[in-house]
Amino acid sequence: MSTKPEYDEGARLYQSGLSCAECARQLGLNRTLLHQALTNRGVIRAKPTLRERFEDKWEVVTESGCWLWVARLNKHGYGTFQIGCRSCLAHRVSFEIYRSPIPEGMEILHKCDVRACVNPQHLYVGTQFENMRDRSERSSWEQAKGSQSVRSKLTEEDVLEIRRMSSAGRSYAELSERFGICKSNVATIVRRETWRHV
Secondary structure, eight states, rough: TSSSHHHHHHHHHHHHOOOOHHHHHHHHHHHHHHHHHHHTTTTSSSOHHHHHHHHHTTEEEEEETOEOOOOOTTTSOOHHHHHHEEEEEEHHHHHHTOOOOOOTTTTTEEEOOTTBBBBBGEEEEEOOOHHHHHHHHHHTTTTGGGSTTTTOOOOOOHHHHHHHHTTOOOOOOHHHHHTOOOOOHHHHTTTTTSSSTO
């Protein structure tokens, strides 16, 4: 089925920027069959798997071995990952992808004390009590502030410059592009919801 010359032409048209439906219309082909043929040939990439989507959202920090979550973080500094309509904690998703299902009622704890870390080798199963005990023993709740944080892209000087430029009329979009952060981060910096110590 996928060796027909029409499918070669469909691949060429699809790669030129036409949608699969437009290619099928132009060639007088069944859209579903053309889509299947182009997918089988690797012209149309299948939907990414959960694991592929997950692996696009972290980067390795070679010094510590942490896999830092570079997508959305919640207000406590933990990564969040969307599965269907649910927002899940990224470190829990990581554990389930790379290690095993999490027993009901159990927590996933960090050996490295980096909340944004999703390296499964830095994660282990524990109880809520163990999590609270570890937190108080290690004082992990006292997060590093500002440029001392492992996740920080900015320095204290950058934050002062963002606030100065914003008050001078620069848009969040301009500041976002200049400093390599998203507009919502610029907004929270300007409103002093983050980087309050500066």
